[in-house]
Amino acid sequence: MEMDMEMDMGMEYRRLGGSGLRVPALSFGAGTFGGSGPLFSAWGDTGPAEARRLVDICLDAGITLFDTADVYSDGASEEVLGAAVRGRRDRVLLSTKTGLPMGDGPWDAGTSRSRLITACEDALRRLGTDHIDLFQLHAYDAATPAEEVLATLDDLVRAGKVRYTGVSNFSGWQVMKHLAVAERYGRPRHVAQQVYYSLLGRDYEWELMPLAAEEGLGALVWSPLGWGRLTGRIGRGRPLPAGSRLHDTAGYGPPVEDEHLYRVTDALEEIAAETGRAVPQIALNWLLARPTVASVIIGARNEEQLRQNLGAVGWTLSPEHTARLDAAGARTAPYPYFPYERQEGFARLSPPMTGRPAPAASR
Template sequence: MEYRQLGRSGLRVPALSFGTGTFGGKGPLFSAWGTSDAAEARRLIDICIEAGLTLFDTADVYSAGASEEILGEAIRGRRGNVLISTKTGLPMGDGPRDWGASRDRLIRAVEDALRRLGTDHIDLLQLHAFDASTPTEEVMGTLDLLIRAGKIRYAGVSNYPGWQVMKAQALADQHGWPRLVAHQVYYSLIGRAYEADLMPLAADQGVGALVWSPLGWGRLTGKIGRDRPLPEGSRLHETEQFAPPVEAELLYRVIDELEAIAAETGKTVPQIAINWLLRRPTVSSVIIGARNEEQLRQNLGAVGWALTPEQIARLDAASDALPPYPHTPYRQQEGFARLSPALV
């Protein structure tokens, strides 16, 4: 397993990390993702650790806390061998104090997460969504407090607008607080909007990308194709309403190229899609998920080899789409998309 720096921090993370949204299976969304109990989770984590994958990502909102509880139970006795990333900020109840990133909410959320995980610290805490109702000074000051208290080691965000990431970094510099080192983002061959604004920001500010849904919400698993409709048992039937949108022609164009490269390399469609992401600027780790051992072992096969420059160029071309305004006019500027590998 390759290890990389998490953004411009001293924390080294595996190129692949494991998302535990499949643990617990509570609620309409997460029950469709997976229903792994503690015994199943322990087996999956065993396989991950054997492969050198030691970063496990969860969130308080995953199965209403059950994902954190199962993860904590599954790693019991080997906490020192793994890294835990969790997220908070989305609603955990209907009360006014049950959501957001206020000082009150963050402190309580961290204490609750530590209890569920059965640990005394969280390696990486990420704010799950931007809270416009709480001043950024309060958010960053609270993260500083939690880091100084030893309850979290590093801080990041997830699904944040670029201007808020930059504002947070500026305030951290102004007050001498720890900077954000990670941004958990949606990024895939059928969803490259990250590249337009957030990727250049990440390169400039030393923020490592932790990529969620690298297979485009299950659309790049190899089960869907131009002449192959969605299988009857696919989770997309139940979860597509939550998925990032994609145009059908873009999807099929990408799948066509993935299948062609799969035939050339002997690798699977998911392995190729993940390997492409691992070569992108600012990507520190790609979060893979699995409902069973077979899926996990297949996804772990995305590392240890490399696509050729020609194959990467073909995937780049097949997945290319115009970025949103105001970035479109700058597409033709030489070097705009050629970020230095030193900034990854």
């Protein structure tokens, strides 16, 4: 995947997959906006006034991409984000997702033609806009033919209601199924995949990353701090702080073994002491240098958290520090991926990806 880059206001901009759209290296996730329900109320309950202040800070720093989803606080996140960007829609890119259940009814979940059209119209209304810059499928819908999904997305693009499409939480074969259908019928190809990726969770590297490089998909990284574990507040010999959201939300996210967590936090804390950078800044900066990563989605419940996360850009980890973090977060890949790490013959046929990727052939 080609990773053309530009700089503006100190922020790096990258092409999103094989598209012509340029996105900031850091983007903002609005999962803390709205704050309703057992999961999202624990994340945060940012209202319109504070949301507008956070958007102000983002725009001043060059963050122009804001990501949300209809399922976040049952639509309240989209509503608060829409209010926060009102009057400056031409300065921002809006990304939202649909497909996960919004209710118990038969038409409240999935990506059927009916659901996608309704979900798009609802998102446009809540966001207060006439188009969505990136419309993503939040999960794979096994009950709806891919041909129906791609045809409906094509209609939304042709109608000007959606500019680009992507997927989130898809497996490799599910992504390829959609890309194959798009190619067969001349539908718009997905340009992005939103994925869980962090020093604690590197499964993305085994299949989805090589797929992204080969097929021209940009990765939008969610939960880059390992579901809140890499904030610098958790470490070896330090229990979970009383106010940590993990007390309420750990069961919703990817599990992490304690010893694996502490190997990573040990390395982060050592490098933080050597560089003078904060632990989350180092964890985010490591991700920014990974192949196929177009943008890392940061979230913040308040201005302090946001400003700290903004310090992840404008500098680069040394090769020695990068190697130490690579080693601390490494896990043995499952079959059929592990032979590429262990056996020279496999590695010769398909070398592991490191650093910036080579440009992919344009389509």
